Amino acid sequence: MELYIKGINSISPSENFDNISHIPEIKLVDEIYKHYVCIEPIYKEIINPLLLRRMSRAMKMGIASALLCLKDAKIEMPDAIITATGLGCIEDSDKFLTLLIENEEKMLNPTPFIQSTHNTISSQIALLLKCHGYNSTYAGRGACFETALLDAKMLISDDDLQNVLVGAYDELIANQIRILYRLGLFKNNNKINDNQGNLPGEGASFFVVSPNPSETNYAKISDFEIVNNLISAKKIISDFLVKNSITIGNINSIMVGINSCFDTHYTEYTDLFPNSNILWFKHLCGEYMTSSAFALCLAVKCLKNYSIPEIAFIRKNNNKNNNILIINKVTNEQTALFLLSN
Amino acid sequence: MKKKVFISGIGIISSIGNNVIEVLNSLIHENSGIIYSEHLHSVYKNEMPVGEVKLTDNELKDLLKLSDKSQNSRTTLLGMMAVSEAIKNSEISDINKFNTAFISATTVGGMDKSEIFYREFIKNKTKGKLKYICTHDCGESTKKIADKIKLNGFTATISTACSSSANSIMVGARLIKNGLADRVIAGGADALSLFTINGFNTLMILSHKHCRPFDETRNGLNIGEGAGYIVMESDECLKKSGKLPIAELKGYGNACDAYHQTASSPDGYGAYLAMSKAIGNANIMPNNIDYVNVHGTGTPNNDLSEGLALQNIFNNNVPYFSSTKSATGHTLGASGGIEAVISILAIQNKIIFPSLNFNQQMKELTICPTSKTIKNVEIKNVLSNSFGFGGNNTSLIFSAV
Structure with a gap:
């Protein structure tokens, strides 16, 4: 079954998502640890300011x-809501864990725990929507966003649902950046040109998927699969x-999950x-656990606009833009594939 | 026609036993596993009783034939115990022979190890042993368990608070129905942690005594730990291996209460929706349900909300129901898996397991839980409820074959 993308949104470190022209500004933690930070919208225009007050950054971005x-999809009430997150609301986890140790388990505020x-x-x-429909969350490393989308696909087919809201979010916090660098997953290397590097990132991307074709759709997900390496x-x-009756020669573009110019995992x-x-x-x-949701958002935007931003090219071979195959190694064991077409 | 989903094996570890036989014996003899903690060192250890698995991490590692030095969160160790038992119980010799998926649920993941790391780390950001933080994310236990059983198939991790493993079982069943897997191992694991004890304590929903689900004097829950997993198979897969199923997963329903982040709606609308979806999905009538293994945490709010939903859905003709959390404690993300195993044990053994510590009828309800073991009951369909924070409610229906 094909899925049609009716609406999208991405809050990401990149400016001007419609036509990204340069890499995001690099921020520093402790003056040495480079990372990206999302460019966030003016939340009070989107979420009730009374509710905003207690929300963590992940909540604001995700919601x-x-x-x-x-x-964007012109949908008031989705039939189901499915999210994916690598580390969840890590700021609240970090806050509650820190306080419980510092205060020796006394006088804790429940909000970060909740x-x-x-x-x-x-x-x-x-x-917020008073939506009583199906609701679920996939978490942790691996193909959690892809699994959320798979769940949406099964729901649409099993229960005849029309509009499923599927999204992913991960926020980056200072302690996590310190730990990621200490683990050696990222390197402080000033010799590497900033636009070639591999940096911790974050983001929230959501989609409304539907079984119905329409001229206003962004693109169609012809197929997607999570395979073992x-x-x-x-x-x-x-x-x-x-399986999808298409030849290698007819794939206009592939979008791969390499994380730096030196990454040879995809050759x-x-x-x-x-x-x-x-x-x-x-x-x-x-780089973050649900970055494939950003990739999907970027790819469907390219298909809808019939144009790919220059900055997204590693190699330009043709001017066609009818389909994109996303190939992303989500873990050492799993690769996720998306075949998208307009 | 959609495929049927059969259950061919079960595995469990909890405060009332380290395997299926021990758990069954404890349930029959109305033993509770809730006691002051021996292994978790919280400042509340002598105030709040918990449902703790009676084995240390090293004892679990010995049983699993893992090196003492291996870095595994307690959640992973508990998960490995129950998954290994489920595979053995299902008589699976080659895990990759059929298209086998593993769907696991957890809420705390490796929080026990993160707590150790943070003690050093918050004082000095260059300190804290990194091996303790590598187990933090919820997918870590799933991967470690999949590696332990040498599974090459699809894996996924669900985290929807206290309904997590009911959702993993539901998703596993849907993978089979959609032909995306022949066989699925699904359930969940959660270990006790300071994080959850303190979290629930700040919400003031932990009882200082044994929890008393559906009792007028109930005043909170007891946190527990453990793991429960089931092996589900398609009809064709069972036929190929010549095995007989032990039960069928006949229906499931997932709905959102959409009322409050931590409280259930006063009328139990989300609970009602999840149960009615499950009954509809199973294509049976409410009066076909013989026993309900309720969510029944023992908090004033849950039991009232769930009780009203039960009265509503069964039109005041409520079948036997009990909360086995009164014996195991509330095992959070593992509870749906643990209670799935208990529901299947009820069918297999024709026994309604009791709600312990029930004495006084709730004023707002006309129903009360089964408080004594009832034997020799023909049980065709069991409804198992799991409701979580955020109103993530899921009901499953297990049926005799």
Whole structure:
């Protein structure tokens, strides 16, 4: 079954999402740890200011992105809400954990605990909309966003749903950045040109998906799959394309999850597509567990606009823009594929 | 026609037993596992009783044949215990023989290890052993358990607070119905942690005594820990291996209460919706339900809300119901998995397990839970409720085969 994307929104470190022209501004923690920060909208124009006061940044980003996405799709009430997050509302978890240790378990404020659960945002969206439909949250490393989308696809097919709100969010906090650098996942290397680097990032991206084709849709997800890396890249691609009756030569562009110019993890894939454009996205959003939601948002925007921003190209081979294949290694074990077309 | 989903194996670890047999014996003999903590060192350890698994991390590692030095959160260790038992119980010899998926749920993940890391880290950001923070995210336990059972198939992690593992079972069943998996191991695990004890304590919903679900004098829940997983298979998959199912997962329903982040609606609308969706999905009538394993945390708010929803959906003709959290404690993200196993045990053994500590009828309700073990009951359909923060409510229906 094909899914149609009716509405999108992304809150990301990149400015001017309609036509991104430069990499995001790099921020520093402790004056050394580079990372990206989301450019956030004016929340009081989107969320009731009384509610905003207690919300963490992840909540604001996630909820605002969801509400803007519904507006974009011209949908007031989705039939279901499904979210994905790598680390959830990490700011609240960090706050509650720190206080419980510092205060020796005494005099704690419940708010950060309440807001630390991973389903906070999906349930807050439901609460704001008074949406009693299906509601769920996928969490942790791996293909959590892709699984949320798979869940939406099953729901649409099983229960005849028309509009499912699916999204992903992850916020970045200072303590997490310190830990990520200490773990060696990112390197402080001034020799690397900033636009070639690999930096921690964050973002919230939401989609309204529907089984109904319409001229106002952004794009269609012809197919998507989460595959095990035990299988060779060649077989993964050939099986997936055969299933979708499309040849390698007819793939206009592939968008890959490389995280720096030096990342060679995808050559086995890029080598398979000598005539396709090669695009990347992590230099625009940074590295985080649900960055594939940003990739999907960027790709469908390119298809809708019939134009790909220059900054997204690694290699330009053709001027066609009818389809994009996203190839993203979500963990060492799993690769996620999305075939999108306009 | 949609495929049926059968259950071929179960695995459990909780404060009332380290495996299926021990848990069944405790349930039959009305034993509670709720007591002051031995392994978790909270300042409240002598004030708030908990449902703690009676094994240390190292004892769990020994049983799992893992090195003492291996870095696994307690959530992962508990999950490995129950998953290994479920696989054995299902007589699976080659985990990758069929298209097998693993859907696991947790809310705290590796928070027990993060707590150790943070003690040093918050004093000095260059300190704290990194091995303790690597287990933080909820997907970590899923990956470690999948590696332990050498699974190559699809894995996913669900975190919807206290309904997490009911949702993982539901999603697992839907993968089978949609032909995306032949066999799914689903459930959840959660370990006790200072984070959750203190979190629930700040909300003032922890009882200082044994919890008393659906009792007029109930004043809160007891947190527990554990893991519960089931193996679900398609009809074709069962036929190929020549196994007989032990039960069927006949229906499921997920709805959002959309009332408050931590409280249930006074009329239990979300609970009503989840139950009615599950009954509709199973294509049965409310009067076909023989027993309800209720969410029944023992908080004033949950039990009233859930009780009214029960009266509503069963039109005041409510079947036997009980909260086995009175024995196990509320195991948070594991509770849906643990109670799935208990629901299947009720069907297999023709026993209604009681709600412990019930003495006094609630004023607002006309119903009261089953407070004594009832044997030799023909149980065809069990409804199992799991309701979470944020109004994430899920009901499952397990049926005899």
